[in-house]
Amino acid sequence: MTAAGAxxxxxxxLLQVRGLEVHFPIRxxxxxxxxxxxxxxxxxxxxxxxxxxxxGLVGESGCGKSTLGRAVLRLVEPTGGTVLFDGVDMTxxxxxxxxxxxxxxxMVFQDPMSSLDPRQDVESLLVEPMQAHELAGGPKAWRAxxxxxxxxxxxxxxxxxxxxHEFSGGQRQRIGIARAIALEPELVIADEPxxxxxxxxxxxxxxxxxxxxxxxxxxxxxxxxxxxxVRHISDEIGVMxxxxxxxxxxxxxxxxxxxxxxxxxxxxxxxxxxxxxxxxRERILLAGDLPSPAAPPPGCRxxxxxxxxxxxxxxxxxxxxxxxxxxxxxxxxxxxxxxDGRITAAASSHDPTSAGDVVDxxxxx
Amino acid sequence: xVVEDLDQRPPGQPLLQVRDLQVRxxxxxxxxxxxxxxxxxxxxxxxxxGLVGESGCGKSVTSLAIxxLLPQRRVEVAGEVLFxxxxxxxxxxxxxxEMxxxxxxMVFQDPMSSLNPVVPIGLQVTEVLAxxxxxxxxxxxxxxxELLRRVGIPDPARRLKExxxxxxxxxxxxxxxxxxxxxxxxxxxxxxxxxxLDVTIQAQVLELLKQLVRDSGTAMVxxxxxxxxxxxxxxxxxxxxxxxxxxxxxxxxxFGHPRHQYTGGLLRSIxxxxxxxxGTLNPIPGSASDVIPWSRGCAFAPxxxxxxDDCLVPDLQLVDDVRPDxxxxxVHPVPVEESTP
Numbered sequence: 001m002t003a004a005g006a007x008x009x010x011x012x013x014l015l016q017v018r019g020l021e022v023h024f025p026i027r028x029x030x031x032x033x034x035x036x037x038x039x040x041x042x043x044x045x046x047x048x049x050x051x052x053x054x055x056g057l058v059g060e061s062g063c064g065k066s067t068l069g070r071a072v073l074r075l076v077e078p079t080g081g082t083v084l085f086d087g088v089d090m091t092x093x094x095x096x097x098x099x100x101x102x103x104x105x106x107m108v109f110q111d112p113m114s115s116l117d118p119r120q121d122v123e124s125l126l127v128e129p130m131q132a133h134e135l136a137g138g139p140k141a142w143r144a145x146x147x148x149x150x151x152x153x154x155x156x157x158x159x160x161x162x163x164x165h166e167f168s169g170g171q172r173q174r175i176g177i178a179r180a181i182a183l184e185p186e187l188v189i190a191d192e193p194x195x196x197x198x199x200x201x202x203x204x205x206x207x208x209x210x211x212x213x214x215x216x217x218x219x220x221x222x223x224x225x226x227x228x229x230v231r232h233i234s235d236e237i238g239v240m241x242x243x244x245x246x247x248x249x250x251x252x253x254x255x256x257x258x259x260x261x262x263x264x265x266x267x268x269x270x271x272x273x274x275x276x277x278x279x280x281r282e283r284i285l286l287a288g289d290l291p292s293p294a295a296p297p298p299g300c301r302x303x304x305x306x307x308x309x310x311x312x313x314x315x316x317x318x319x320x321x322x323x324x325x326x327x328x329x330x331x332x333x334x335x336x337x338x339x340d341g342r343i344t345a346a347a348s349s350h351d352p353t354s355a356g357d358v359v360d361x362x363x364x365x
Numbered sequence: 366x367v368v369e370d371l372d373q374r375p376p377g378q379p380l381l382q383v384r385d386l387q388v389r390x391x392x393x394x395x396x397x398x399x400x401x402x403x404x405x406x407x408x409x410x411x412x413x414x415g416l417v418g419e420s421g422c423g424k425s426v427t428s429l430a431i432x433x434l435l436p437q438r439r440v441e442v443a444g445e446v447l448f449x450x451x452x453x454x455x456x457x458x459x460x461x462x463e464m465x466x467x468x469x470x471m472v473f474q475d476p477m478s479s480l481n482p483v484v485p486i487g488l489q490v491t492e493v494l495a496x497x498x499x500x501x502x503x504x505x506x507x508x509x510x511e512l513l514r515r516v517g518i519p520d521p522a523r524r525l526k527e528x529x530x531x532x533x534x535x536x537x538x539x540x541x542x543x544x545x546x547x548x549x550x551x552x553x554x555x556x557x558x559x560x561x562l563d564v565t566i567q568a569q570v571l572e573l574l575k576q577l578v579r580d581s582g583t584a585m586v587x588x589x590x591x592x593x594x595x596x597x598x599x600x601x602x603x604x605x606x607x608x609x610x611x612x613x614x615x616x617x618x619x620f621g622h623p624r625h626q627y628t629g630g631l632l633r634s635i636x637x638x639x640x641x642x643x644g645t646l647n648p649i650p651g652s653a654s655d656v657i658p659w660s661r662g663c664a665f666a667p668x669x670x671x672x673x674d675d676c677l678v679p680d681l682q683l684v685d686d687v688r689p690d691x692x693x694x695x696v697h698p699v700p701v702e703e704s705t706p
Contacts, residue, residue, distance in 0.1 A: 060563035072597060109631035168652035198419040199590060201650030203634040210645065225564070232636035232646065269568035272595025272639050273632060275616045285572060286565045288519075288531040 009084055014219045015049040015072065015187055019253050021080035022064070022071045028296060039294045041067040043243035046321075049187070049236075052215065054220040056234030056251070058227055058266075062290050064243040065223045067230045069189045072221065073105055074098060085187070092248060103133045106180040110192035111264070112172035116164040122150070123160040124176055129182045149178040152215075153208060170201035174208065181212060206233055227270055231255055239263050242293055242301040245321065249328035258340055259330040261308040284345050300333065307345035379407040379447075380584050386444035387424070388430050394675035397441070400426040402608030402659055404444075405429050408552065413578060413585045415616070417592060421653050423608040424539075424588045428554050429618040430454075431586075432471055433461050437576045450553070455545045470545035476559035480529040486540050487525030493547040514542040516573060535566035539573065543688035546577060553578070571598060586693055592631065596620055605653070607656045607664035610683070614691040624691065624698040663696065671697045 009016045023038040032176050034125040042064040049055040052329045057065045071078045074090055083090040084107060093101055106129075109115035116125060123146050130142045137145075147157050153174040164172055173254060175192065180188055191210065206229060224230045230237060239247040239262065247260040258264045268284045286305045291297055299303050303314040317321075321329040324336065337343040388401040401423040408414045416424040429435050431446050433453060461699045465471075473479040475637050481489060490509040492553060494500050497586055500508060506525070506526040513521035516539040529537055538558060545553060555574065560565040575598060593600050595616065604612040604627065612625040623629040630649040635641065636642075651668040658664070662677030669676070676696045683692040687701055 060565060168654050170652050198653060199592070200419060200631055200634055200649040203636075203646035204650070206636070206650060207645050227564075228636045228638045231638065232642060255638065257644075263567060267638065269564045270638055271567075271571075271591060271597055272637060273592035273596045273620060273635060274637075274639070275596045275620050277639055278593075283568060283572065285569055289535055289566065290563075360624055 009087055010048075012050045013048045014051045014086055015047075015221065017045060017047045017068075017072065017081070018084070018085040019081035020045045020068065020071060020078055022067050022076055022082065023079045031043060037294055040294075040296060041242050041293060042071060042078075043293075043296070045240075045243075045245050047238055047245065047248070049219055049221055051186075051219055052213070052217050053235040054222055054233055055222065056237040057223045057240060058225060058230050058237060059240035060225060060266075060290060062242075062293065063240040064293070065240050066191050067106035068240070069107070069191050069221060070225045073102060073107060075107075080327070100133075103183050104185050105187040105189065106174050106183065106185040108173075108180045108188060108190040108193050111196050112169065112176045113164065113196075115176055116172060116179075118164050121161055121163050122146075122155075125164075125175065125320050126150075126160075126179055126182055129179060133183055135183065145182070149182055152181070152212065153178045168201070170199050170204055173197060173205050177205075177212070179215065181218070184216070185218070187219045187221065189223070191223045193222065195224060195226060196334065202229065209233065227267065239266070241293065241364070242296050244301065244331065246302065246332070247328075247330045248321065249325075253325070253328050257325070257328070259324055259328070259335045260302075260332050261306045261338060261345075264338070265307065300331075308334060309346070310334055310341050310343065378409070380410045381408040381586075382445070383407070383427070383431065384445040384447065384449040386427060386430060386446065387442065388426050388435065389441040389443075391394055391439045391441060399608050399658070401430060404601050404605070404610055406610065406613070407653060408584050408586060410551065410584055411578075411582045412601065413587060415595040415602040416586060416588045416605055417590065417595050417602060418605035419590055419653050421607075422605040423558055424605050427605075428471070428556050428586065428588055428626070432465060432469065432554065433458075434471075444452070453457075463497075466493050466545075466550070467548045469552045469554065470548070470550040471547050472538075472541055472553065472555045472558045475561050476534065476541045477529065477561075479541060480537060481602065482529050485526055485528055486532070490525070490540070490544050490547060493544055497548045508547070509543075512547055515570070515577075516540070516543045516546075518543070521600045534562055535569060538562060538566075538570055542570070542573065542577070546581070546583070549581060550583060551584070552584045554588070555584045557590070558587075559594065560589070560591070566592075574598070591621075592635065604631075607653075607659065609659060609664070609694065610692075611665065611695070612693040613683070614688075618688065618691050622687075622691070622699075622701055624687070624693040624701075625665075625668045625695040626671050626697070626699060627695075628693075629699040630668075662693070671699075673697060 020042055021044055022042040023040050025035040026037045026039060027033055028036040045068060059065045067076060070076045072083050078091055126146045126149055127142045146160055150157055150159055155174055196203050197205060222230060222233055231251050234251045237251050238245050240260050245262045258267055265284045265286050274333060284307050288305055291304055297315055299315040300319050303309050319333050320329040321331045323329045335341055383404060383406050386401055386404045389397040389399050391397045404427055418424045430442050442454060487509055490512060491505040494505040494508055501582055509525060510521045513524055518524050518536060518539050559570050562570060589595060599616050602616050603610045607625050612628045623632055633647045634649055636646060649668055655667040656664045658669060660679050666672045666676040681694045683694050685692050
C-alpha cells in the first residue's frame, strides 16, 4: 500500500466509495402521499478504484450495479455513504462545484442510439461537452479537437458532419466513447458498453476501450452483466447481489478461485461456446428468482436461492466481507467450507423443472 | 439453387424441410430487402437444430416465414416449407391455423410482449387447449395446472389466476413454454427464448427446454445469437450471414473445426470464460451492414481477412470439401488443421 493521502485514501486510489447507499422511496396513496417503504437499490457498498486500472462490476439485472455507477456521478442522489473522487467528497459538493468536478468523470451509456441526440451531427455532439465546460481555445480549437477525437476512436474525419442514424451500432458506440473522453476525464464509468452490440462488433469496442486506457491513462469503472467481457477488460472485479458486494478480487483470482456461492453459480451458468466444455460441466442451477430489493431477505441476502445454504447463520446473520486470500474478500459465512468441499451444492438445485421454494414471492418490476 | 445434400443425410424422414426459402420486403421506390435469400435446412423428429447469426442475418424472419406469421403486405415469400410433406406456404390459412399451436409451436424472445397483459395466465394457457383439443373447461384447467407444474412454476393453481405482470421474467418465459407445449407439438420453434433473461435464469430455462425436448421427443429449432447456447443444446448448427446459411455441421464439428471465415472469426472474437485471460481480442472488422449481395459474391467478403479476388463469384454454393456432413459456403475456408480454436 502506498502512503495515505487526503481523508485516509491511499494515493493510488482515484475513486473510493464508502458505505454507499441509494434507497428509493416507495410512495403510496394519491392524497396522502406516504412513503411506505424503500427499494434498497444500493445498500452499503465499499470499493476502491486505483488510478489507471479497470474495476469491473458484475451482477444480474436489479442488483444495483447501474444505480451504483450513477450514484458515483450523482446522476442519482446517494442516500448515504461517501464517494471520494481524488480525495474530494462528491456527495458534499454544491451544484456548480459538482458540475465542474464532473468534467473529470464521464460516462459511456449502454444504448448509443438513445444516448445520442438524433438531430445533432457528430461535430455538434462532440463540441457540446467542450462548450458546456468552456474548454480553452474556442470554437476553432474545439473543431480541431473533434477531428482528433474521431481519429482516436477510429472513425473517419468525414463522420463529423453525419448524424447518429447514419452509423452502425458499433460506430455509434465509438461516438459515445469519443464524447465521454472529449474533456480528457480521469475516470470513465461505462455502463454495459457493449451489451447492445453484435458479437462480432463487441470485440472492436472492448479493444478500443483498452487502447484508449493505455494511451490516455484512463481509469475505468465498467458495469456489465457479461462476465466473460468483464473478466477480459478488468483488473479487479466486484460481484453484486441485491444491492451489496458479495465478492471482490483480482480478475484472474476471481475466475480461478470463486468463493461466494453466487459467483460460483453465476460462472457455472454462463454458456461457453465449446460443446466439450458444455457437456462436461456441472451446472449449478439457482432456485427461483431474485427477491425484491424492497424486501430483501434477512441474514445473507442470497440464502433464499443459495445451493450451499446451511441450517444455521445463513438466514439470520448478515455476512460481512472477509479477506480469505490476499486481496480477495467474500461475504459468506461458509466460504471456507465451500472452497474446501466440505459443503456441496444441494441436489435439489440440479433439478431444472423445479424453480424451487421461492421464499419471497414479490418479484421485480 | 440446388437442393443440398439430401442423400447424405442420416436416415429418418425429416419432419420439417425448408427448401430455398426467400423472403423479400418490398419498399416503395427502392430495391427490395432480401431478408432471407435462399435458406434450406431439415429438421428430423426429436432433433434440435440451431440457427445462429447476428442481428439482421435473417434468422428470425426465417422462423416467422415458417410459421406464416409475416405480414401479407409488401412481403414476398418464395420457396417451400414442408412439414411432414405438406407445404405450409401454400396451405389454406385455416389449415395453417389448425396446425399452429397443435403441431408446431413457437416461443418468442420477450415473454412480456407475447403474453396478453390483461388476460390471466390460466386463460391464456387454456385458450390453446380449447382451440385444439376437446377438453372441457375444468379438464382444461387441470391440464393447465399440470403444464405449469411441469415447467417448474411453484404453486401453479395460484399462478393461473395471476396476470403476466405479476410474474417475473423467468416465470413468464416458463408460462410461455407451458403454453407452447400444451398440445404436445412435434416441432417447437424457439426464437431467442433466453435473450431477455439473466444468466442464472437463462440456465434454468435452457435446462428446462433441454429436458422437455428430450422427454417428449419434440423437435426444436433454436434461434439465437449466442454461440454458447448453441454449443450446449443443438445437434446440428446452421450459421447464417446476410440471409443465407454459410455453414452447417454437427455442433462438435462446427465448434471444433469451423471452416467458414465468418464462423471462425466469430469464435475468435468472443472472450471465453474458460480460457486464460490475455492480449487483445480479435474482432471481425466492419459491421453487419458492410455487405454485398450474394448475387455479386460472398456477402462476408467486405469484412473478411482472407478475402481474395475470386471471392466475388455470384451465388456461391454450399460445399462439403472435408466431411459430407459439414457444409460451408467459403471460397478460401479456414484450413482444417488451423481451425481448432
